Amino acid sequence: MLTYKTGISKTEHDEFVKASHQTNLLQSSDWAQVKDNWGSERLGFYQDDVLVASASVLIRPLLLGMTMLYVPRGPVMDYSNPDLVKEVIAALKAYGKTKRALFIKFDPALLLKQYKIGQETEENEETLTQLANLQKAGARWTGRTKEIAESIQPRFQANVYTEAELTKSFPKHTKRLMKDAQKRGVETSRGDVADVKAFADVVALTESRKGVALRNEAYFKKMMTIYGDDAYLHLAKVNLPKRLQEYKEQLAQVEKELSETEEHQKKRLTKLRQQEASISKYIKEFEDFVEKYPDELIIAGILSVRFGNVMEMLYAGMNDEFKKFYPQYSLYPKVFEDAYQDGIVWANMGGVEGSLDDGLTKFKANFNPTIEEFIGEFNIPVSKLLYPLANYAYETGKKMRNNH
Structure with a gap:
């Protein structure tokens, strides 16, 4: 019989996740500290006192004391074991009832496809079997969504697997723009907490240019403090x-x-x-x-966070006055180089649209990434009576937010 325990230690949870093939920053125990506008809990699932699955759960309060639970890129377990999957889903549902959850959302780190842009590939048969196990266990799949806005986490991402002399694999025009950045005197280095304000300033310029809301100085400082040496702040500077x-x-x-x-x-x-x-x-x-600009100044930056042997490149910004300095073509290779030197096997550049014809994909293609297509989101209904209405309200609210 599977048993579960709440409040397992950060160390036990993190070490289990790092040792798995599903290592992801969003399942790090510290990520719950970053998302402190949600409640959180760590659940360990045991068979014969051995930890066989783990989940860092985020808890969002709703009206009338109800909640919604979310397990980003988790739970972490062997999805090829149908009995384990069934018992973990049942245990999550039981836990959800203790929190008066209407439903639980989760999006495990399981890949349907991996390919280079322009390549054709088949869906992973093992992942399709894991999908079937989840559905048999009662998890409701939201399907092969294409747009970033359709899910909490992007279902498609551009991921760079690090290696020595990685830049040799970049397209010719990328190498040319890297040289152009160098000619204009762009210098790239790793910053620290003292540089957060300057980074936040260039992110704010990006927000203004693109009409999007990212994060502010206090948020970036919190991330740098929480993750310490595992937070990588790379900055592009020029001394004009x-x-x-x-x-x-x-x-x-x-x-x-x-x-x-x-x-x-x-x-x-x-x-x-x-x-x-x-x-x-x-x-x-x-x-x-x-x-x-009579003094040296920061014209672009990237904030990334490492967890185990993987890295998420989370936030980036640039002063658009210096777009012809091509600072990104100095910054991104430096992130990949430092990641490789530190034993990081991949650095995720973030989500792209499933059509692969959007501006994000075109930019990220400059660094020869691997496109990774995740299995997507699932719902576990907790309240049979209220789930249909709650899910309808959730989907309607999401559409309204995306239309603004």
Whole structure:
């Protein structure tokens, strides 16, 4: 018989999740601290006193003392074992009744497909068997949704598997833009809590440009504090006056070489004149910038969090005035490089639309990601009487939010 216990220790839960093939930041015990506008609980499921499944559960209060429970990217267990799946679903339902839950939502870290953009692949047979086990256990599947807005977590994500010399796999135009960022003096480094305000400022610029609401300085600071060394804040900086001076010195050198080059050295003259025109263009561009930004400044950033040997790239922002500096093409490779050096096997760039024709996919394609299609969301009805109405209200509210 399976038994479950509430309030298992953070260590027991986290070590179980990290040792599984379903390791995901959203099932880390600390994620519940980040989502402190929800209640939370950790449930351990045992057979003969051995932990065989675990779930970090988020609890949202509803009207009249009711609740909705959500298990992001969990529960973590062997979904190929139909008996275990049946007992865990039943135990979750029993726990839900103690919380007066109308229903429980969960979206396990099970992949239907993995492929490169443009590739064709079949759905994973093992995952389809796991899907059947869940449905037989009474979990109601929401299906193969395509749009990000249709589920709490994206069903499709762009994931980069780290390796040495990863940039060699990038498309040619990505490598060119990486060089352009370098030419403009973009420097990338890892920041700390002291840099959070500057990062929050560039995120706010992104929010304003895209008309979306992300997070504020206090939220980012909380994440950096909760996750400590496992929080990676990568920043792209430029020192405009310094770079302008370097361009002027380069131009002086080119002009000197031009004056010393004979007329019959046509190839050399052509090359030097091209350099002169290119550097002069940069000087004009930077002179305009230096008037507004006389000091070194942060123009873009990415906040990522590690859990076990995987990483989620959660928030990114950029000052759009510097879009031609291409800071993302300096930042993203640096995140992947640092992740690889720290033994992280993949860095998730985040969700994309299932059609793979949206702007997010087109941008993320620059880094040769693997597209991963998850199995999707499930509901466990807890209140037979109220579940249909509660689920209808939930879906209606979601549509209304997405239409605004």
